[in-house]
Amino acid sequence: MTSEAGDINKYQKTEESLQDSQIELLALFNAIHDVILVLNAEGRYLKIAPSSAPSLYKPPAEMVGKTMHEVLPHAFADNFLNCIQQTLGTKKTVKIEYSLPISDQVVWFEASIAAMGEDKVVVVARDISDRKRLEDQLRQQAQDLEQTLQELKLTQTQMIHSEKMSSLGQLVAGVAHEINNPVNFIHGNLNPLQEYIQDLLRLTELYQKYGLSNQPEIQELIEEIDLEYIKEDLPKTLNSMTVGTQRIRQIVLSLRTFSRIDEAEFKEVDIHEGINSTLMILKHRLQDIEVITDYGKLPLLECYAGEMNQVFINVLVNAIDAIEQRKLQQRVAQIYDNIGKIKVQTRVVDSQWIKISIIDNGIGMNDDIQKQIMNPFFTTKPIGKGTGLGMSISYQIITERHGGKFECYSNPEKGTEFIIQIPIHQ
Incomplete structure (x- = not known):
């Protein structure tokens, strides 16, 4: 009985221990x-x-x-x-x-x-x-911070770029002004000079007619200076000088038009003047490129004239670079057969919009590049050749500043078309 009681007691303790453990x-x-x-x-x-x-x-x-x-x-x-x-x-x-x-x-x-x-x-x-919620918050904060940093970086770069363009505009305007004064002085004196020379030539003819130039000394000088040649060539020389000064005056006018980049007000402008002035500024890079202008009859456009000139120069430089890249990949015969071309076309669309197309036959772009070309700091050019801001700034000027549309269509090896559409009235 004692043994059974001990077993029961041990069992109860074990069960109690299990219950306590549970x-x-x-x-x-x-x-x-x-x-x-x-x-x-x-x-x-x-x-x-x-x-x-x-x-x-x-x-x-x-x-x-x-x-x-x-x-x-x-x-x-x-x-x-x-x-x-x-x-x-x-x-x-x-x-x-x-x-x-x-x-x-x-x-x-x-x-x-x-x-x-x-x-x-x-x-x-x-x-x-x-x-998880905290991680999501931190992740969102990190994304927001990264976006803010990118926006600050872009804003800083745009400010620097705008300041450079403004300084360039002031420089161009100053140079145009300094060139304009002496050119006007020369051009203004060419007509009187031509009249004076014509008078002197008539006087010389009278001397010859009445035999007053038969003196040996005078005859010797006439032969020495080749008077007949001077009489024939001098008007041509004056005419050439007149054409030259007119050309310089056109260049000065283009420089003054382009220098609108420091203007900060909406104005009604002839957009063709802005395009032509930009083409004139880039003439040194267009010597081996055929430029075709197909202008429609456009009304005056309300816009920031200087900023529009900035867009034109960005797009045209991009087109010139694309043509030069294509030339680097072609043989001489191919370059001769496929000369570089840039076509600028303007039209009125739906009586409310102006459409500007700039088309080149450069190297073109694939779909991946086209998707990124408007992104800030994206560039396919070598280091030091481009900042990756030209197209991004142009996109902002057209879409944000003017409420317009800026589109790009391209095919590799065939070329690229940039289409700018802007409402005529803001």
Whole structure:
């Protein structure tokens, strides 16, 4: 009897110890707020603890005994079952992150899946929604900061570029003014000079007519200076000088038109004057390129004249560079047969818009480059050849400053067309 009593007493102590362990384990489960699941190789729920966890997809009574495919979204169950099978196959703990819709909100979990024997796994899942939200906030802040830095960098570069263009405009205007004064002085004196020379030539003819030039000394000088040749060539020389000064005056006018880049007001302007002045400025680079102008009858355009000139010079320089790149890849015979061409066409569209097309037969661009050409700092030119801002600034001038459209169409090896459309009235 004593032995039986001892066994009973030992059994009671063992049972009490197990109950205490279960209570401690349950308290531990409730304290850590993690979800612990035991599943078999088929993904069937065997045990769930704690039973009152707020982050459970469904109450344990609706889950225990069922497979994951019966409880969870099908695609999610497929992925989780693969992880279970991987764990059982490798006997290594697998960690995953996943989300589930619980109580009208998306809850994120971080789970560790460990093998329990040959056909069971234990899953410890922790709610990491707060961490995920914080990560998302930090990621968004990082993206916002990166975007802000890019905008600041772009703004700084644009300000520098605009300041350079403004300085260039002032320089061009100053040079044009300084050239204009002496050229006007020379040009203004050519007509009187021509009249004076004509008078002197008539006087010389009278001397010859009445034999006053028969003196040996005078006759010797006439032969020495070749008077007949002077009489024939001098008018041609004066005419050539007149044409030259007219040409210089046209160049000065183009420089003054182009120097509008420092103007900051909307004005009604003849857009053809801006295009022609830009072509004149770039004439030194257009010597081996055929320029075709197909101008329509346009009304005066309300715009920032200087900024429009900036767009024209950016697009035309881009076209010239594309033609030069094509020449570098061709043989001499090919260059001769396919001379560089730039066509500038203007039209009125729907009586409300002006359309300007600048077309070249340069090297062209593929789709990937076309998608990025308007992005700030994107360039295909060698280092030091381009900043990658010309097209981006032009795009902003047309779309943001003038409410217009700026489009690019290109084919490799065939050429590129830039289309600018601007409302006539702002």
